[in-house]
Amino acid sequence: MHEAPIYAxxxxxxxxxxxQVRSEARRLLRELGWILNADSSSTGRPPGSPAGSAPAPVSTSGSRSLPPRSPGRFVRSQT
Incomplete structure (x- = not known):
């Protein structure tokens, strides 16, 4: 890359x-590659999970719901 005075x-x-961003991206790629390789060599389940158990059902109500949006937020203006 040709260095310009402003860049310096x-x-x-x-x-x-x-x-710094490139270095962090390389680190994340290495880490994710390790995780994906480890996952593909197993049964696809997270480590420590019982082999015969089904995943827990996802609740459609209760504490995991999203908070209500405030009025006027994300509203497109009519032009």
Missing amino acids: QLISERGDVPL
Whole structure:
């Protein structure tokens, strides 16, 4: 990449953010690859889960529901 003066100044002020993002993305890819490889070699169930049990049903009511939206939020304006 051809370095421009503004880029050098931004790096000195804020750090090399693109490099940090690329490094974090590589780390996450390695970690997810490890998880996916470990999962594909097993039965597909999370570690420690009983082999014959069915997943718990998802409740459609109760404490897991989303909070109500406030009025006026996410409302498109008519133009």
